[in-house]
Amino acid sequence: MTDQRLERRRTGWLLAGLWGLLLVLAALRPLAVPDEGRYAEVGRWMLQSGDWLTPRLNGLPFFHKPPLLHWLQAASMAVFGENAWAARLVPALHAGLMLLGVYLASRALAPALAPKASAEAFARRAALMFGTSLAFLLGGQYVNHDMLVAAWIATAIWLFAFAFLHGERPHAGLARLGFVACALGVLGKGLIGVVLPGGVIFFWLLATGQWRKMPRLPWFSGLALFALVAVPWFVLEQRLYPGLFDYLFGDQQFRRYTAGGFNNAHPWWFYGVALLALFFPWLFWVFFAAKPGVKSSSVATENKAFQIWLLCLIWVGLIVGFFSIPRSKLVGYVLPVLSPLALLAALGWERMFGARAGAPRLLAALCLAAVALAAVLEPLSTRLTRDKRAYDLAQTLACAASPEDTVYVLGGYPYDLPFYVRTPKPFVVLQDWPALRRTAGDNWARELFEAGDFEPATAAQVLQSPEVLPDAARRPGQWLLVPHDHPDGDWKHGWVLVQRGRAWSLYRSAPERPVAAEHESLRGCHR
Structure with a gap:
């Protein structure tokens, strides 16, 4: 077996171990209220009633969000039983999807971003940084729509970005998969599933001068796939409940975004503190990746490094800025930016430590400390809502x-x-x-x-x-x-x-x- 295959196998075991730890943590506490109790029950009721079309809370049609989470939870409970772990398996699977996306994207982009480093070691470092964060180990097993939509937003952005980085003509297959990922994001939490990845890619193409590639996307087949996945449920439910569009898109999305009077009002700087907690301790190394800084004999490599760096910057800035505008703010809203932050943190680490002898031991120690912090906070988090649970x-x-x-x-x-x-x-x-x-x-x-x-x-x-x-x-x-x-x-x-x-x-x-x-x-x- 070659050294490269051994390294990839090692990475696979490490990432599988992190995901296994996430599944263990998901079994250690009762459901938090209101979110986990609400959404787990909607999935249980869907399975019990056999009505897979209309999500229901206490027997009543519940249209705060589209149904993808509820469908997947009902399916999970059908296989693993009606328990909290089966409900948490759905966000955990999507956290695993984000983890895999960070690893694959980092491995593919390493030659441009860090040409002196091993691509496998660079990708493993990025994945470990995300996989040992509180965003992954705690947020990745919390029953609501946030991790689900974050995973599909991140997947869509990676797919479209790699489609455009492919050459003068975007890679059609990756682009079509990007359209499908957007559709799943819409089914997961509504319009942000397409607005946010679309906005990130649009401004990135403008900023890097790639806007001429946009007409070359497979628009017809891509939009057809998007419509095939995303549209049928909305059409069927609107026919059954004529007020659905106004309530779901009007009240629960547009007016909740633009108006006051909703819960969880926080100041504009809220997400800075949230990201510090979600990506502790790795956020520190993001700042060492503030400039592309690649020196290469190839102009194309330097240009690609700049394009990737700018993609990450726009990705983080647009999504954090978007969710900082409304008064109502929740920590889980910024989960989509953990993917580019993990890539930037790995890059910052590479620039700070390079091939220094003690760097792997320091990385391992910080990973263990981050995991220990998550293990300590897991039981403590149950106390936050224990005075409301029944x-x-x-x-x-x-x-x-x-x-x-x-x-x-x-x-x-x-x-x-x-x-x-x-x-x-x-x-x-x-x-x-x-x-x-x-x-x-x-x-x-x-x-x-x-x-x-x-x-x-x-x-x-x-x-x-x-x-x-x-x-x-x-x-x-x-x-x-x-x-x-x-x-x-x-x-x-x-x-x-x-x-x-x-x-x-x-x-x-x-x-x-x-x-x-x-x-x-x-x-x-x-x-």
């Missing part, structure tokens, strides 16, 4: 309730509990819904009543008034969940406390089931 009530409710029973919720919504209990029926959420329509902000209540607007008949069954509680308390097989911060009142009459959890309390109706009645537990019960 996970500790799941076994009691799942084993005591029957599939025909009704679960009422007063004063909030326990995002994680339906997933762990595996109830076949939606919870009945009790609120003064007309009043909440006038006062609710960007919260759980708005999610539910806006979802109910798409199916008023279903909403009438699962979004009710607290006035139903006295009658429910007189019937067997009725359950009530109430958060501890909800004030006491007449609602308690007729309800028997079963368990007081950390954040929620579980009650049952006073009448017991007949002793002779056969009791079938919910599927979440593990006796």
Whole structure:
């Protein structure tokens, strides 16, 4: 076996080990709320109901995002069971896709960026820097749409960039794959799946004088592939729910981007701090790659190095700038820029240390320190939402309730509990819904009543008034969940406390089931 094959095999084992560590970490904590509980439950409900077209939250159409995450989670749960690890496998697979993209792109670009270095060693370093970051080890197993769309945005940019770097005529096959990656990004999180990679490539072509190549893309076949992948679901759902386009693209994307009043408002510099945490400690070496700096006898090599450097600069600057404009900011929005940052960090390391004898040991030590940091933060992260979770009530409710029973919720919504209990029926959420329509902000209540607007008949069954509680308390097989911060009142009459959890309390109706009645537990019960 040649030295090159041995080096690639070594790299393969290292990257497989990092991805395996990610999968282990993904099994060590309960679902965080609200995001992980919400999205895992949407996938579970899709699998349970058999309706793979319409995502649903608590039985109601849920159109905050397109369905790719939910499809993949439902498929994962069909294979590996309805558990948190199966839900987290989907973002973990996309984190692995980003890791592979960083490695392959860095290996292909190393001869231009670092001609004195081994291409394999350079690519392995870039992949290790990404693979030991908090973005990969923690963000890569968090159940939401961020890692999924980040992976497809990064993949699309790499594919289009390599298509244009191929020569005067772009590589048609890579370009077509780029169109497909954009389509999957749109199915993952909406318009940013095509706007961001399209914007990065467009400004890069202008900045490097390659704009004359744009007409030579395989536009007809590429757009046909894009439409074939991205368009059918939107057309089908718009026919079923005529308000879908205005809600998904208008409210959840355009108005959320341009208007205030949404959660997670942060100052403009938020993403600088976020990237420092997400890419710690490797962000430091990015600054040593601030200039192309390649000295080569080949003008073409120097030009290519400059083009690649400029691509990374535009990639990071455009996406960070794009998400810094709205007031609402979330850490996961900037995950797509980790790919070019890993490439630049590897380049900065090469320029700082080159072939110095102690550099591999220092790199290994920093990798181990970064992994240790992720391992320490993993259990600590569960404390952030433990005072909101209802996970500790799941076994009691799942084993005591029957599939025909009704679960009422007063004063909030326990995002994680339906997933762990595996109830076949939606919870009945009790609120003064007309009043909440006038006062609710960007919260759980708005999610539910806006979802109910798409199916008023279903909403009438699962979004009710607290006035139903006295009658429910007189019937067997009725359950009530109430958060501890909800004030006491007449609602308690007729309800028997079963368990007081950390954040929620579980009650049952006073009448017991007949002793002779056969009791079938919910599927979440593990006796």
